[in-house]
Amino acid sequence: MTEIADRHLVEQYIRSELVHQGSFLQVRKDVVRLPNGGESSREYVLHPGAVVVIGLLDNGKVLLERQFRYPVGLVMTEFPAGKLDAGEAPLVCAQRELLEETGYTAREWAYAGPMHLAIGYSDEVIHVFFARGLAAGERQLDADEFLDVCSMTPEQLLAGVAAGQVTDAKTLSCCLWLQNVQSGAWRLEWQAVQS
Template sequence: MDLTETQISSTAIHDASFLKVYQDQIRLPNGNSSQRLVIRHPGAACVLAITPENQVVLVRQWRYATGQALLEIPAGKLDEGEDPAQCALRELAEETPYSAERVEKILHFYSAPGFCDEVLHVYRAINVQANSTLQPDADEFVETVLYSAEQVRQAIANNEICDAKTLIALQTWLMGQS
């Protein structure tokens, strides 16, 4: 069965720095037409960083849309043309006192494919060291938090970690801990 929906037209509704919202007219697989609201996003990279003491590097930051501070792995949006691996290294060094020699790709996924094309690239940091001198962006306020595997398990069980990218990365780490 062909499930392809084909764009007939697209109208920009809103252009806000890195997010763009479109109202698209589409042709459905059965030949009928419909509409889709789509958010275009440049994508993001995030990094699972484990210290030599076997603690995961997390950041606590206020997320306005949720009305609360969330505990997350370091992450950030891709600049135009930026390699996601370089973005992951940059975000780790900007948001925390840690840096890494390099990163290895774990996986990538769509954050909300029902209405957004954002792809998140998840990396594992290699050779993590507490030596970064970079600073967060001017509008970014973050607190570095280090958790052991047991603390992560407890925080997940208590719903203290509820960010999708973080849960995916941490489950990858925890599977290797068992």
């Protein structure tokens, strides 16, 4: 996947229009030049970026949360996650979100990599982190945030995926990471970090 080899696939920006400006999301409509010389439009959401944390508990379970997600009208089972504040480093965001939503801090962190969540209509990048050496503490939920913290064995989580009970895209992708890290197929570089 080299830049030169893919040049024949790249669309070129011509102009852009702001369709909607929300409190943190922006919707744009761009006109682009296609590789064949034609023009087309692309509508997409600009997102500030986010993190997701795969928290490994000492008892072999993973840390999860359940919360109502309004756009789909369902209570979803998810790994803890949240959006980056302006100028915030992904690790700092991961530590903040883990503490705020679950009350946990971690002795060690490992960056797994970036994940593009919805490439057809958004530029959102979620940074995937693993955390271990977890210590329970007091949650610091926002006033408008309501969620339950829970845990499952990886086997229970994967059974929920197989049964169609866990359908959140970032959590599904993180299950792939979790399986490969636990099997030893993928390695992480753990770092002791002050939470």
